[in-house]
Structures are given as structure tokens and as C-alpha cells.
Amino acid sequence: MKYYSDCLNRLVTQLSMLPGIGQKTAERLAYYIVKLPKERSTALADAIRDASANVSYCKMCYCTSDTDTCPICASKNRNHRVIMVVETDDDLAQMERSGAYDGVYHVLQGAIDLMKGIGPNDIRMKELITRLRGEVDEVILATSASMEGETTATYISRLIKPTGIKVTQLAYGIPMGADIQTVDSATLERAFRNRGSM
């Protein structure tokens, strides 16, 4: 039987439609949210509404942003002659967390997936090509290590090479802290091929 009432039920339904949130987590979150002080739950609802109303894409790198130009593209402290190509906003966020990179990005908002009928025109590929007409020293491919990511990387690489712009790709290899015995064969094979001198 339905053991919670209408409002709660609606909140659980809404929450459980979010990615990675199942029925149980949605219930736990719903019980938590309704017990928050009213100003806290209102702040959450408002943040959702405002972000949804104001956010679109950065006109430079096509990351999700509520300003025409995102903070990274607008920054004078970033090297605008180096462009890292990623598939999603999450990939950008993860790279920023590493703190290793000071160039700018191009967010494809997807990857080429011919099985699903997603071609270069369905992602932000044209916009990338347009950007390359400016002053660019290097394009770093940081698409994921999946079939789609590799296809996308190969496509971009072939497209750019004739222009003379340097194209590189993030290194594949054994993740830091991993035991060799737990690393899969495909990764080990890559790590072997990409071995460096000491």
C-alpha cells in the first residue's frame, strides 16, 4: 500500500527521476527535505528554479553556464591558446578538480556514436572547428576511453592535423595507487605500449 501521503509521494517521484537516485534514496532525501527548516527547503527549490531558468551554454566553450561567457573563458589567468576537448560538463569539472590544467575547454556536449545515430553535427563539433580559426597552439583530446570517445578523438584528430595545430591526447595507463593484479588487460596493454624511460 502507499504508505506516504500525496505531497511526499510527489516529491519522492520527482527525486527518483534524477540520475543515480533510486526509490530508496529518493525516500530518504524526501524525508530529510521535509524536515529541513522552511528557509533551507525554499533555498533548494529556488536554486533549482533559478538555475533552470538562467542557465544555457557558454558561447565560447559550450559548457553549461548562466553567463554568455563562462568564468574559465572569461579568465585572464587561463591560456586561451590551448583547448582541451571534453565530452561533458562533468568531465570539465573533474579536470578542474585535478588542478593540473590552466588552458581553456571545449565541451562537445556528447560524443560521436554512430550506433545511436549521433554524428559530428549532433554535438558541438562545428563550434570547435570555428574556434580553431583563431589563435590556437594545441588541442588536447580528453574524450573518454570508450568506443564513442575514441571515435570522437580520432575524428577530431584527422580534422585538425591538416591545419598544422598540435593535437595531443591524455595518457592512458595504470591508475595511481592501483595494484597491477587488479588492472584490466586493455589498460595494461596500453600502459605497456605507452611506457616511458626512467
Add this chain to the structure above:
Amino acid sequence: MKYYSDCLNRLVTQLSMLPGIGQKTAERLAYYIVKLPKERSTALADAIRDASANVSYCKMCYCTSDTDTCPICASKNRNHRVIMVVETDDDLAQMERSGAYDGVYHVLQGAIDLMKGIGPNDIRMKELITRLRGEVDEVILATSASMEGETTATYISRLIKPTGIKVTQLAYGIPMGADIQTVDSATLERAFRNRGSM
């Protein structure tokens, strides 16, 4: 550097204050939410606002509810002479999912935790005692198997016994599907003590 803009930042902050949602999950959810069609994100924001505005506690069992009497307490198909005592709404939800129980509940909204200064008066204990003045055949203790849960169960059990009402407790033992070698000693010891004839 801050790599997303104000609206997104506020949404990420709000989401990451929810239990079990860290910075990375909050970012993933935020990116997902802002890309939803406007009516979907509005529905989510409204659900939060409405639930937060309307929900309080069931006047019978003190579960979180937006009606004076929750669906379970209002149902004629439940046995109102059997009361299962749980600590939280989540515990109630989990028991309902099992489908094993057709009585009603009493949600303490906490457990006795003397280390944290939470005594019987800080949870819905008085309300339980009041309910026991009605027609009750059995009280089933379903507090958690922690120090606090056990303390609470013992407290309630001692309180009820003089009244002559039957008091039982959920069985402790080996979880279904578990290998003996993976079961902890405390559980095995309980399972041995509670062994039944075949």
C-alpha cells in the same frame, strides 16, 4: 578556480547539503537538472516547496505525513491492535517494502542516546505510552540493532511489561543469502542463541 557560474554554484551548494550527496554527485545532479525541460525542473522545485510547506507528523503514529492521519493509520485493512515501534520514517518505509506486516506503526523519530543527551522525552515516547491506553494486543520492537536501538528497546519493554501487553522484538540472525564465513561474530552469536528447532 570557480569553474561554474553563480546560479549553478548555488544549486550545487544546496544539493551538496543533502545527506549522502557529495560535491561530485551534486555537480552531476545540477548539470542534469539545468538541462531538464523547464516543466520538469519546475515540477521538482514545486514538489520540494509543497512537501516542505504541508508535511508534518501523523497524529497517531508520528510518521512524516501531510495529512493529520497517515494512510496507514487511516486504513481499515490494517490491524490497529498491533503496533510496531520504529526509530525513523525510513525504517517504516523499509518494513512496508517487505510487505510482511499488516499492523500499524509508532515512529519514535529518534532513539535514546544518553551519550548525546537524548532521553525518552526527546523522542515520541510519551505519545507511545498514551497510545497503549487504547486497545493494543502487541507491541513489536523494531528499533535498530545498535547500542541506541537496544537501549530504546529495553526501555520500552520494561515500561510496557507491567501493563500486560505482549511485547516482542524482531529476530536477529544471519541475513538471508549470507555465507557463514562473512557473518560477523556478534550476529553469529545471536543466531546461535536464537536457533530454532527444525
